Amino acid sequence: MGWQLFLSLSVMMFLEYAIWGAWSPVLAARLSGDLKFSGSQTGWIYGTIPIACIISPLIAGQLVDRWIATEWFLGGAQIIGGVLLLIAANKKNFSSLFLVMFLYAICYAPTIPLVNSLMFSQLAKSYADNAAVNAASANIFIWAPIAWVLVGMLLTAWRRTTGSGDSSDCLKFADALSIIMGVFCFVFVPHTPPPGAAGDVLPFVQAFKMLDNTNFLIFIIISFVMTAQLQFYYLGTAQYLSDIGVHSKNVPAVMTIAQIVQTIATLFLLGYLLKLGFRGTLAIGVLSWLVMYLIYSLERPKWLVISSMGFHGIAYVLFIIGGQIYVNSIAPETIRSSAQALLTVATIGFGFLVGTRFTGIVMDHFKAGDKFKWKPIFLVPCALTVACATAFILFFK
Numbered sequence: 001m002g003w004q005l006f007l008s009l010s011v012m013m014f015l016e017y018a019i020w021g022a023w024s025p026v027l028a029a030r031l032s033g034d035l036k037f038s039g040s041q042t043g044w045i046y047g048t049i050p051i052a053c054i055i056s057p058l059i060a061g062q063l064v065d066r067w068i069a070t071e072w073f074l075g076g077a078q079i080i081g082g083v084l085l086l087i088a089a090n091k092k093n094f095s096s097l098f099l100v101m102f103l104y105a106i107c108y109a110p111t112i113p114l115v116n117s118l119m120f121s122q123l124a125k126s127y128a129d130n131a132a133v134n135a136a137s138a139n140i141f142i143w144a145p146i147a148w149v150l151v152g153m154l155l156t157a158w159r160r161t162t163g164s165g166d167s168s169d170c171l172k173f174a175d176a177l178s179i180i181m182g183v184f185c186f187v188f189v190p191h192t193p194p195p196g197a198a199g200d201v202l203p204f205v206q207a208f209k210m211l212d213n214t215n216f217l218i219f220i221i222i223s224f225v226m227t228a229q230l231q232f233y234y235l236g237t238a239q240y241l242s243d244i245g246v247h248s249k250n251v252p253a254v255m256t257i258a259q260i261v262q263t264i265a266t267l268f269l270l271g272y273l274l275k276l277g278f279r280g281t282l283a284i285g286v287l288s289w290l291v292m293y294l295i296y297s298l299e300r301p302k303w304l305v306i307s308s309m310g311f312h313g314i315a316y317v318l319f320i321i322g323g324q325i326y327v328n329s330i331a332p333e334t335i336r337s338s339a340q341a342l343l344t345v346a347t348i349g350f351g352f353l354v355g356t357r358f359t360g361i362v363m364d365h366f367k368a369g370d371k372f373k374w375k376p377i378f379l380v381p382c383a384l385t386v387a388c389a390t391a392f393i394l395f396f397k
Contacts, residue, residue: 005126005190006140008188008189009118009122010140010143011143012074012115012181012185012189013119013140013143013144013147014143014147015177015180016111016112016115016144017143017144017145018147019078019081019108019174019177020108020148020174021147021151021152022151022155022170023085024046025152025252026155026167026170027045027171028046029167030167030170031045035092041094041098043356043360045098045101046356047353047356048104048105049108049109050348050349050353050356051102051105051353052106052108052109053105053112053345053347053349053352054345054350054353055109056110057109057341057342057344057345058338058341058342058345060073060077060110060114060337061335061337061342063194064114064194064337065334066194068194069192069194070192070194070337071118071189071190071191072185072186074114074115074181074182074185074189075182075184075185075189078108078178078179078181078182079182079183081107081108081178082175082176084100084101084107085104085172085174085178086171086172086175088100089172089175108178109348109349110341110344112348116324117328117337118189119137120328121195122192123140124333130329131273131274133328134269134273134325134329135270138267138270141266142266145260145263145313146259149256149263155170155173156252158173195334206335206338207331207338207341208342210331210339210342213330214397215396215397216330218395219323219326222286222392222396223346223351224350224351225351225384225387225388226286226289226319226347226351226384226388227320227348227352227355228351228352228355228358229289229384230352230355231352231355232293232355232359232378233289235356235359236359236372236378237255237309238251240296240372241306243371243372243374244299245302246306254309255309257306257309257313258309258310258313258316261310261311261313261314262317264313265313265316265317265318266321269281269317269321272284272322273322273325278325278326279393279396279397281322282318282326283389283396284314285314285317286315286385286388287385287389288312288314288315288319289312289315289319289381290382290385291308292308292309292315293378293379295311296308296378297379297382299375324343327340327343362377362380
């Protein structure tokens with residue numbers, strides 16, 4: 001892989017997750033604070049991404065597998081998305097903001113799998129075997145957690161320098177990054193034409209036929225459950241850390257432990273795949289979440305709980321990124337975009353949507369007054385991860 005290809009794919013991956021990381025961790029504070037939205041309304045705003053991930057990725061995968069060059073679709077989607085983010089920054093009532101954020105999510109959701117499929121397609125042109133492609137992809141994937149952490153630090157530095165000001169700055173920051181990525185895709189991202197022919201069976205139909213493969217079906221089902229249980233981490237960790245004695249102003253910095261470990265773990269992903277194969281690598285990813293939740297359920301000592309967030313970083317790399325590599329390895333070349341889209345629908349789409357609702361129900365059930373009973377709350381994802389790990393080890397070959 002030449003340095004030009006490495007640079008263009010790395011910047012593409014960095015910008016993709018910098019955009020999401022610019023607004024997702026902090027928008028809730030604007031919604032519930034300055035705009036006085038209810039918890040339910042905030043949940044619906046955040047639910048636009050999962051809902052869009054059920055609708056648009058398969059359609060986009062169909063388009064780029066048959067008719068449109070991937071980088072053109074990415075560029076157009078990001079520029080339109082950037083305009084919508086700027087509009088969203090100026091909306092202050094729930095109904096209008098929800099509509100704009102939903103339209104934005106429709107644009108952004110398909111770019112998640114398409115960034116992966118474009119990367120794998122370009123790497124396949126540079127390397128003769130899957131092992132080399134997987135090794136090179138790890139060097140690109142590493143920019144996702146780096147982007148998430150760095151953009152948060154930049155936004156924090158901006159707010160400290162200028163004063164907190166208007167909390168819509170997170171959307172404006174994401175807007176600028178989205179426009180930059182759109183232009184970058186048109187100008188610098190390698191041309192990736194559609195691999196399918198006009199007379200082919202629809203690619204998304206072929207992607208669904210991959211479910212006839214028992215291993216792939218098991219993987220998709222477990223991926224759905226694992227991303228659903230992941231909402232216990234995303235929705236519960238910040239409040240949990242505060243309740244066990246971490247000062248609220250330090251919570252965001254403490255939570256970057258997961259991204260730091262994720263960055264390091266990405267460097268070792270290829271080694272796991274070569275030594276353990278997909279079955280062993282994915283299973284260890286599931287078990288890493290189990291270890292984290294078990295420690296969470298102990299609630300002490302504080303240093304151990306904080307350190308355990310590193311297991312989330314390990315799990316994310318081994319299961320989520322490892323799973324994306326697995327899908328690319330088994331999908332026929334002509335439907336890889338649609339196959340990645342199917343994974344996105346099952347995980348970020350249905351998994352996040354169901355998981356968010358389920359986690360909310362569990363947390364409300366184990367709440368006494370204004371305090372959460374964290375031990376029984378975190379034993380629920382423990383049970384889910386045990387079931388998934390057992391099923392994976394027994395049935396995935």
